[in-house]
Amino acid sequence: MDWFQVIVLALVQGITEFLPISSSAHLVLVPELTDWSDQGLAFDVALHVGSLLAVIIYFRIELIRMTVSWLRSWRGAMDEDARLAWGVILATIPVGLAGLAFKDLIETQMRSATVLAVSLIGFGLLLGYADWRRPGKRSEYQLRWQDIAWIGIAQALALIPGTSRSGITMTAALLLGLSREGGARFSFLLSIPVIILAGGLETRELILSPVSVDWPALLGGTVLSGVSAYLCIHYFLAFIRRIGMQPFVIYRVIFGIWLLWFFA
Incomplete structure (x- = not known):
């Protein structure tokens, strides 16, 4: 693998x-x-390790508070940080179960360009509708247990290629009355266990299939993926605060139409 390929894939x-x-x-x-x-x-x-490190570093203060409060919650002390930590855990269960149940189907029969394009367009328009409605004002700390359940179920839909895990969870959060920033922040926190699960499965397959490892390429990919992901999180939160989701909706629709044309 040459360095140009490493840079493109990592970005x-x-x-x-x-x-x-x-x-x-x-x-x-x-x-x-x-x-x-x-x-x-x-x-x-x-690449997954890079993305995981980025979101952990970005939310390091919140994650420390959540972890401490979560541990205290086992003794009956439930505050907003503990609720958020439990929310992240509970909202991850549906996608974990769906991934185990439908892994083979998704990897063999749902990787077509048509599925990608239809998902990009369909779920993109749903995101546009959710954002077009007057956004709510609740933060991720004001999630109700039923909100967490619905967002968790929505996240399971991200197993359909082209859906976008962040896109579908933000859509659900907006429809449930969260603010754009609150929905995005909860979506980013949800990515941590999901990336760990996905990376764990890939690591297991890697261990079972001995291959030669290009360590400089791996290190370069990890660093570049992590830095770009960190900057993406930072600027995305600032962007949606001022402008909203509609530019991403337009991009998804155009990209989906192009995929249908390109692979037709």
């Missing part, structure tokens, strides 16, 4: 992982537009 992963535009659609498209060979499991794991 695509880092930027699209947290934007509501579907990282899977972009990562599927890259090899279709180039003659690059598959980057391999080891590099996929490295």
